[in-house]
Amino acid sequence: MEKLYYNGDIITMRKENDAPEAVLVSKGRIAFVGDLKEAKQRCTAETELVDLQGKTLMPSFIDAHGHITMLAQYTAFANLGKCTDFQQLEETLLAYQKEKDIQDGVMIAYGYDHNFLAEQKHPTKAVLDRVSAEIPICILHTSGHMCVANSALLEACGITEDTPDPEGGKFGREENGEPNGYIEEVPAMTKVLMFMFSRAAADFEKQMELAQNTYLKYGITTVQDGAVNPSAFQKLAAVAEAGGFCLDVIAYLMADEANQTVEAYPAYENQYCGRLKIGGEKIILDGSPQGRSAWLSKPYEGEETYCGYPACTDGQVKQWVENSIKAKRQLLAHCNGDAASQQYLDAFSQAVSDMPEKLEQVQALRPVMIHCQTVREDQLEEMSRLGMIPSIFVAHTWYWGDVHLKNLGPVRGSQISPVKSALQHGLVYNFHQDPPVVEPDMLHTVWCAVNRITRTGQPIGQEQCISVFEALKGITIHGAYAYHEEDRKGTLEAGKLADLVVLDRNPLKTDKMQIRDIQVLETVKEGKTLYRKEE
Structure with missing residues (x-):
């Protein structure tokens, strides 16, 4: 399948002042970038003509660091990202428990940030125990470097006042040394997370x-x-x-x-x-x-x-x-x-x-x-x-x-x-x-x-x-x-993969304060449209 993109701004990412009129895609790769007249001469009767109607075409974006498995797992968890205080944390968890009809098993949530809670501190097991004292609960900090466990989870994992802090991590504690539920960094979080993730329902x-x-x-x-x-x-x-x-x-x-x-x-x-x-x-x-x-x-x-x-x-x-x-x-x-x-x-x-x-x-x-x-x-x-x-x-x-x-x-x-x-x-x-x-x-x-x-x-x-x-x-x-x-991604050049994105406007011509408002209209992987924004 061939496609010819034209009648819009085209950012090749080769040079800032590049301004080709057309991009021809064939068999999942970019076949030509340049003048529209020459591009049309390369077309066949089966070539699909894609009129950009003034929109912007450029190379699709590349995620240089992330965790797609975690992002996938998080789709099944409660989202605490909009909570502004401990009470909202509790309410969100209770609503999630009701929605999922969780009577046993475990409850996992993510996205809380103590920096933006009214209390200006991390919650503790006392907060989570008010949601449930029987079902193990773990809430993950938005950074992924901290979490909070309720009493049921601490008990299930055998974390007590006698549990030492591992090298590179620590357990929050009450004045008497008893764990308060706050857990910091991967070496300390591992035991809790392994317990929870192995028991969380997942497709x-x-x-x-x-x-x-x-x-x-x-x-x-x-x-x-x-x-x-x-x-x-x-x-x-x-x-x-x-x-x-x-x-x-x-x-x-x-x-x-x-x-x-x-x-x-x-x-x-x-x-x-x-x-x-x-x-x-x-x-x-x-x-x-x-x-x-x-x-x-x-x-x-x-x-x-x-x-x-x-x-x-x-x-x-x-x-x-x-x-x-x-x-x-x-x-x-x-x-x-x-x-x-x-x-x-x-x-x-x-x-x-x-x-x-x-x-x-x-x-x-x-x-x-x-x-x-x-x-x-x-x-x-x-x-x-x-x-x-x-x-x-x-x-x-x-x-x-x-x-x-x-x-x-x-x-x-x-x-x-x-x-x-x-x-x-x-x-x-x-x-x-x-x-x-x-x-x-x-x-x-x-x-x-x-x-x-x-x-x-x-x-x-x-x-x-x-x-x-x-x-x-x-x-x-x-x-x-x-x-x-x-050699195969990142710019619009003949021979590279046809990994493309269509934007509603050109970032190079948009007021810099409005760049975050630009909309992705279409995402193309090797010539195939995988996402199109609903109108």
Whole structure:
């Protein structure tokens, strides 16, 4: 099937001033980009003519970091994102229990944020016990780095006053040492989450379909699953084998279990099978800046010594880095605090210090630093030397910009998500929303990178603003580069996949304050329309 797109603005993402009249698509790929007259000469009698009617065509968007499996699972949970106090948390959970007719089993909810609750603190088991003292309940913080358990869940998991805090995590406690239900960071959360997720009712294939539809409505055709263990990959592979993926899904395996998964599924490493592939490995080095668990080099505002804390030892990080180089696998590291960023950089710098040829190996692998919220200028310089990619959660400027100014102070807080600095250091930055932390709204992310304004309307680090075209690179061609797919995605060029998005207006011609209002009208994967906005 051939399609000829014409009579609209066409953004190729090759150069900002590119202005072709037409794009011809054939057999899932772009066959021609250029003058309309020549494009029509290449058409056949069967070619479908698509009149854009003044709308804008550009490459579809690329999710540079997220968790599609979590987003899929969350479709079955209660959403607490609009709750503004503890009472609304209780009411939402009770309504969810009634709607789902939960008499036994478990209850899971997500999306609460203590920063925006009237109480300005995390709820405890006392709040959740008022919903149910018998059914295990777990509510997940919007960052994914904290949760709260009720008494029934703590008891079921054997978490008592005698349970020690694991390295890299902690349990909230009453004055007498008894757990209060608050749980911080993955090492502490694991036991609770394994208990809950193994008992939650789930139709994974249906949930995955819903998750893919979420990405499609935002113009995204390539997505990531950024922290996959062996059992999760088994589920992903089952969906792939059943033909359940319409998007390209790139999985990054948790590093300590990566070999196990690759040995079980060798055909998926660095190549798509049923639209699923293994892209590399993932490690998590710290927590959340808005949750004050990110690992900083200097104390949080108002603290004398508290800087957050590491999730891993230097020895562990060094070993994972060396393993990734040896296995020739791309490594992604979650680094929110600058101390975590330094730990990651030091491990790579040490690995290449004695062997110049290793530097070339590392540069070819394109390691990624995920989030980069407080990364410093000297660290960006070292990232440039190593060929490391900053994947920046720039929407933090809007969602939690005010919180960062409070937690980090005006100097550090204003410099979160330093995209302009990354650009000036020649780094191939990209952007993400870390779904399900926030919706994968790429155009809102572009708005954030261009304007840098907080929820309360306060400008934050305006010197880090970039142009609209530079921001669009972060969700198209730079995302493709991070996946080693720049030869087939990210720009409109002959020979590349026909992964396209149609917008209601041109971001390059729209007032920069209105960019987040631009609507995705159609999303196309390899020439096939998978989403069309209802009129």
